[in-house]
Amino acid sequence: MDTIEFFPDGTPIDAWFYEADAPSAEKLGKEYVLTDYNIFDDGAVHTKEIQNLIDEISLRGGGILVVPAGTYLTGSIYLKQGVHLCVKRGGTLKGSDNIADYPICETRMEGETCLYFPALINADGVDGLCIFGGGTIDGNGLRSWHAFWLRRQWNPDCTNKDEQRPRLIYISNSSNVTVSGLTLQNSHYWTNHIYKCDHVKYLSCRIFSPAYPIKAPSTDAIDIDVCSDVLIKNCYLEVNDDSVVLKGGKGPWADTLPENGSNERIIIEDCTYGFCHGCLTCGSESIHNRNIIMRRINVSSGFNLLWLKMRPDTPQLYEHILVDEVNAVVDSFININPWTQFFDLKDRDEIPLSYAENITMKNCKCRCKTFFNVLPDVSQYVLKNFCFSDLDISADDDSFDTDTVENFSTERLRIIRSGC
Numbered sequence: 001m002d003t004i005e006f007f008p009d010g011t012p013i014d015a016w017f018y019e020a021d022a023p024s025a026e027k028l029g030k031e032y033v034l035t036d037y038n039i040f041d042d043g044a045v046h047t048k049e050i051q052n053l054i055d056e057i058s059l060r061g062g063g064i065l066v067v068p069a070g071t072y073l074t075g076s077i078y079l080k081q082g083v084h085l086c087v088k089r090g091g092t093l094k095g096s097d098n099i100a101d102y103p104i105c106e107t108r109m110e111g112e113t114c115l116y117f118p119a120l121i122n123a124d125g126v127d128g129l130c131i132f133g134g135g136t137i138d139g140n141g142l143r144s145w146h147a148f149w150l151r152r153q154w155n156p157d158c159t160n161k162d163e164q165r166p167r168l169i170y171i172s173n174s175s176n177v178t179v180s181g182l183t184l185q186n187s188h189y190w191t192n193h194i195y196k197c198d199h200v201k202y203l204s205c206r207i208f209s210p211a212y213p214i215k216a217p218s219t220d221a222i223d224i225d226v227c228s229d230v231l232i233k234n235c236y237l238e239v240n241d242d243s244v245v246l247k248g249g250k251g252p253w254a255d256t257l258p259e260n261g262s263n264e265r266i267i268i269e270d271c272t273y274g275f276c277h278g279c280l281t282c283g284s285e286s287i288h289n290r291n292i293i294m295r296r297i298n299v300s301s302g303f304n305l306l307w308l309k310m311r312p313d314t315p316q317l318y319e320h321i322l323v324d325e326v327n328a329v330v331d332s333f334i335n336i337n338p339w340t341q342f343f344d345l346k347d348r349d350e351i352p353l354s355y356a357e358n359i360t361m362k363n364c365k366c367r368c369k370t371f372f373n374v375l376p377d378v379s380q381y382v383l384k385n386f387c388f389s390d391l392d393i394s395a396d397d398d399s400f401d402t403d404t405v406e407n408f409s410t411e412r413l414r415i416i417r418s419g420c
Helices: 047-059 142-154
Strands: 031-033 063-067 070-074 077-079 083-087 091-095 105-109 112-116 121-124 130-132 136-138 169-172 175-180 183-185 192-195 198-203 206-208 222-225 228-233 236-238 244-247 262-269 278-282 288-310 317-338 354-374 381-397 406-417
Touching: 031 047, 047 063, 047 070, 047 077, 047 083, 063 091, 077 083, 083 091, 105 169, 222 262, 244 262, 244 288, 278 317, 288 354, 317 381
Parallel strands: 031 063, 063 083, 070 091, 077 121, 083 130, 091 136, 121 169, 130 175, 136 183, 169 192, 175 198, 183 206, 192 222, 198 228, 206 236, 222 244, 228 262, 244 278, 262 288, 278 288, 288 317, 317 354, 354 381, 381 406
Antiparallel strands: 105 112
């Protein structure tokens, strides 16, 4: 890359972000194919056998666990240092739909460290991990989706933790991770969750969960939780919740707890979106996000292009965010509103003040219902230093009040009411 590019705060973008090659199996070690170890496409759940094979590969110094053509069922498995996962084209690693196949453990969930269910695929402290191939990892979540909505009929306040179900992939405390070329679909819950990781790449993946005929609840595509240096490139994202979500902690003292923290230097580029709730969301469990870029994307259908959830019981700082070169059909071009779901100030007497600042949206062409879905609330958050430029917007509601933001710069905006 001859031209130096910069993050929104002026920091140069590191050369690592321009290296987007798929993993090479030849460089990752010996292949260990499931069927060579009596693990077959036979409808049985092979959790123990697959985990034993992972352990054996680790003891032998590492290599690649290979899922060949066919469908292989498993519950939670744990990858180890030096053990990579390759799902070949025509192959499917499929999750059990029995929650008993996901034994409870201490994990990170919804901005807290707690006892909950592990993911289908788990990796903790596994540096250099590659999960790749042309095949599919399928969560098999239909049964739990039905159960969730049935429980919601009985208890409208039912939370995600009340209707227990596993994530698809959970990677924690790991560096230099690549997830490439796979279809990741039908998760029971969040599809990908990375926590306290750095230098993570999602390349040319298809991440999917249905919005109909039954909605797959809270199946976020990628949840980024206290991570730095993340690249999401050339992916297709279509899920029944938010696509790329920035997490980091929740609660009135969340910014003081060592298990929580910031997300920094995140780039989402050259991606295509099907339906989702938020294309880029600073999430309901998020305390600090800095130097975030979403650029060169196309969105066919969604609720929000940029969604800043302002949680009144949590101190939050969203800063230096850039949305650039977007072509989208969405309900809201930008959504900034109080997020009060399961509000709990605990022992704090007053609402902590939060901030969203240095937000830039430019070179976008969008058809939306509401252009500027922003509710000012000076008792809860401060909005400042926004820049909108070179926008071509068609909106049912084209109203736009620059006084809601302190120091709002606008240039070359074409905003028309739909039908005019």
